[in-house]
Amino acid sequence: MATEIRDMDPSRCVLDTFRSAIAQKISTALPELSVDQVYSGVDYGKKGVDFTVALPRFRLPGKVDDHAKKVISQFTADDHVAAVTHDKAFLHFQLNTSTLIRAILDQIHDLTHNTASGNPEYGTNTTGQGKTVIIEYSSPNIAKNFHVGHLRSTIIGGFLSNLYKICGWKVLSMNYLGDWGTQFGLIATGFEKYGNEEELQRDAIKHLFDIYVKVNKDAEENPEVRVDAAKWFKRMEDGDEEALKNWRQWRALSIKKYAEEYDRLNIKFDIYTGESEVSKAVMDKAVDRLNDLGLITDSDGAKIVQLEKYKLGSGVIKKKDGTSIYLTRDIGAAIERYEKYKFDKMIYVVSSQQDLHLRQFFKILELMDYPWAKDMLHINYGLVQGMSTRKGTVVFLNQIIGEAASVMHDQMRKNEEKYNAVEDPESTSSEIGITGVKIQDMAAKRINNYTFNWDRMLSFEGDTGPYLQYAYVRLVSIGRKNPHLLPLPKPADIDIETLVQSQHARDIVFLLGSYPDVVKTALKTHEPSGVVTFAFRLAHAISSAWETVVVKGEEDIEKARARMWMYESARDVLGQAMRLLSLRPLERM
Numbered sequence: 042m043a044t045e046i047r048d049m050d051p052s053r054c055v056l057d058t059f060r061s062a063i064a065q066k067i068s069t070a071l072p073e074l075s076v077d078q079v080y081s082g083v084d085y086g087k088k089g090v091d092f093t094v095a096l097p098r099f100r101l102p103g104k105v106d107d108h109a110k111k112v113i114s115q116f117t118a119d120d121h122v123a124a125v126t127h128d129k130a131f132l133h134f135q136l137n138t139s140t141l142i143r144a145i146l147d148q149i150h151d152l153t154h155n156t157a158s159g160n161p162e163y164g165t166n167t168t169g170q171g172k173t174v175i176i177e178y179s180s181p182n183i184a185k186n187f188h189v190g191h192l193r194s195t196i197i198g199g200f201l202s203n204l205y206k207i208c209g210w211k212v213l214s215m216n217y218l219g220d221w222g223t224q225f226g227l228i229a230t231g232f233e234k235y236g237n238e239e240e241l242q243r244d245a246i247k248h249l250f251d252i253y254v255k256v257n258k259d260a261e262e263n264p265e266v267r268v269d270a271a272k273w274f275k276r277m278e279d280g281d282e283e284a285l286k287n288w289r290q291w292r293a294l295s296i297k298k299y300a301e302e303y304d305r306l307n308i309k310f311d312i313y314t315g316e317s318e319v320s321k322a323v324m325d326k327a328v329d330r331l332n333d334l335g336l337i338t339d340s341d342g343a344k345i346v347q348l349e350k351y352k353l354g355s356g357v358i359k360k361k362d363g364t365s366i367y368l369t370r371d372i373g374a375a376i377e378r379y380e381k382y383k384f385d386k387m388i389y390v391v392s393s394q395q396d397l398h399l400r401q402f403f404k405i406l407e408l409m410d411y412p413w414a415k416d417m418l419h420i421n422y423g424l425v426q427g428m429s430t431r432k433g434t435v436v437f438l439n440q441i442i443g444e445a446a447s448v449m450h451d452q453m454r455k456n457e458e459k460y461n462a463v464e465d466p467e468s469t470s471s472e473i474g475i476t477g478v479k480i481q482d483m484a485a486k487r488i489n490n491y492t493f494n495w496d497r498m499l500s501f502e503g504d505t506g507p508y509l510q511y512a513y514v515r516l517v518s519i520g521r522k523n524p525h526l527l528p529l530p531k532p533a534d535i536d537i538e539t540l541v542q543s544q545h546a547r548d549i550v551f552l553l554g555s556y557p558d559v560v561k562t563a564l565k566t567h568e569p570s571g572v573v574t575f576a577f578r579l580a581h582a583i584s585s586a587w588e589t590v591v592v593k594g595e596e597d598i599e600k601a602r603a604r605m606w607m608y609e610s611a612r613d614v615l616g617q618a619m620r621l622l623s624l625r626p627l628e629r630m
C-alpha cells in the first residue's frame with residue numbers, strides 16, 4: 042500500500058497530537074489498519090471540518106460504508122477529538138475547541154519566546170538535520186543586463202534558502218556569476234576605447250554594460266572586433282595575467298555593487314563564485330571521460346556531446362579553439378562543488394527557458410556515474426512580461442528596486458495625513474515596494490508566466506504585498522494601543538474561554554496551528570505560493586475578526602487579554618511567514 046509515513050513531531054507541530062488521536066480511534070475500530078497507516082491519511086478537511094479521513098485509500102476488503110459505520114459506532118469523544126460524522130466513506134472529525142486553542146497558543150508562545158536559540162522557532166522542523174544543501178540562484182551575467190529571469194531566481198532562491206534553513210538543513214547559498222566567456226574578450230577590447238576608471242568605480246555594473254553595448258555595435262560594423270575579442274578571451278583562458286588584470290577588477294567591483302542591492306532585497310549569499318572559477322583541469326578530465334564513454338563526436342575540431350539517445354539533442358562541449366562553454370563549465374563546477382562541499386542536495390534555481398540545458402547537464406553527470414548526480418534538482422519558473430519603468434526598459438536590478446520604491450512613495454503621498462504620520466517615508470515606501478514586487482512574484486505557482494504590473498502589485502487592496510505589510514502593522518499596533526493590558530500574564534494564567542466561544546477566534550487559531558504543515562508542504566513542492574496563500578488566509582481571517590473579537594473597548598480585562606494573546610500569536614506567526622518569504626515585516630507604516 043502506498044502510504045507515506047509522515048514524520049510526526051508534536052513538539053514542533055501540535056496538530057500532530059490531534060492527528061494521532063484520530064488515527065488511534067480509527068485503528069482501534071478497524072484493527073486491520075495500523076496507527077501509522079491511518080496517521081498518514083489524516084488530511085485537513087474542507088470548510089467547517091477540521092480533519093478528514095478518506096477510507097477508500099486504505100483499500101480494505103468489504104464495504105467502505107460499513108467500515109465508516111464501525112468507526113462511528115465505536116467513537117467516544119475525549120479531550121482531543123470532539124465528534125465524528127461520515128459522508129459515505131469520508132470520516133469528518135471535529136477537534137475539542139478548548140484543547141485545540143490552548144495547545145496551539147501555548148506552543149506558539151513557547152516556540153517564539155522560550156527557545157534555546159533565542160530566535161523564534163515556530164514553524165521550523167528538524168527534518169534536514171545533518172544535511173547540507175547548496176542552493177544556487179540569482180547568477181546574473183556581469184556586463185549584461187539583469188533581467189526578470191534573474192529577479193525571479195533571486196526571489197525564489199532567497200525563499201528556498203530560508204525554507205531549507207528552518208527545516209534544519211545547512212544551507213550554502215551560492216551566486217554563480219556569468220563572469221566568463223567571449224563577452225569578456227569583447228569588453229576588454231571595448232575598454233581600451235571606452236573605459237573610464239571613474240565611472241567604473243562609481244557604478245561598475247552600469248559602466249561595463251555601456252561598454253558592452255558600444256563594443257557590440259562596433260563589432261557589427263567591423264568584424265575584426267570579434268576576432269580581437271576572441272584572441273583576448275583565449276589569452277584569458279590560458280591564464281595570461283596581463284589579460285586577466287582588468288577583468289579581476291571588474292568582477293570585484295560588480296560583486297560589491299550587487300551585494301549592496303541584494304542587501305536591500307534582504308538576500309544574502311554565502312558564496313560568490315562564477316563560471317570563471319571552474320578549473321580547466323576538471324573540465325578537460327570530464328571531456329576525456331565523455332570521450333571514453335563514446336558520447337563525443339568531433340565536428341571540425343569542436344567537440345559535441347551526443348544525447349539523442351536520451352531525447353536530449355546534442356550540445357557543444359568544447360569549441361574549435363579549445364575554449365570551454367556554458368555547458369562544460371556547469372559540469373566542471375558541479376564536480377568541484379561536490380568535492381568541496383559534499384552536498385546532500387544541490388538546487389539550481391533557473392528559468393524554464395533553460396530546461397533543456399539543465400537536463401542535458403544533469404544527464405551527463407549521471408552518465409559519468411557520479412552517485413550524487415541524483416541529488417541535483419532544477420527548480421524552474423515561468424516568464425515575466427512587461428517589466429519596465431516609467432523611464433523605459435529595465436536593465437539593472439537597482440532600477441527595479443528604485444522604481445518599486447518611488448511608485449510606492451508616490452502612492453503613499455496621495456494620502457497626505459497618513460503620509461505625514463510615517464516616521465521614515467523613504468525607507469518605509471522602499472520596503473513596501475519591494476514587498477509588492479516579491480509577493481506578486483511568489484503568489485502563483487512558479488511555472489506560471491505573469492505580467493509585471495506596478496499598479497496592481499503596489500495597491501493596498503487585494504492580495505498584495507502592501508496589504509500584507511498593513512495586516513502585520515495592524516497586529517503590532519494592538520500592543521501600542523492597549524498598554525493597560527501589558528505585560529500579558531503567563532499563558533497558564535490566561536483564561537481562553539472567550540476564544541473558545543468565538544468561531545472567528547477558532548478559525549484563526551486553527552490556521553496558526555497549520556503553519557508548521559505549510560512549511561513542510563513547501564519543502565516538498567518548492568513552491569512559495571503555498572506560504573503566500575497561508576499569509577493571506579491568515580490576514581483575511583484576522584480582518585474578519587476585528588469587529589467581533591475586540592480588544593480595545595472590552596471592559597472585561599480577562600477577555601481583552603485572552604484576545605490580545607491570540608492577536609499577538611497571530612502577529613508572531615504572520616511575521617515568521619513573512620520572513621520566510623524574505624520580507625522584512627514593518628512595525629509601523
Ligand code: ARG
Pocket residue numbers: 177180181182217218219371389391
Ligand atoms: N548566468 C546564467 C544566465 O544568466 C544563469 C546561470 C544559471 N546557473 C547555472 N549553473 N547554469 O543565463
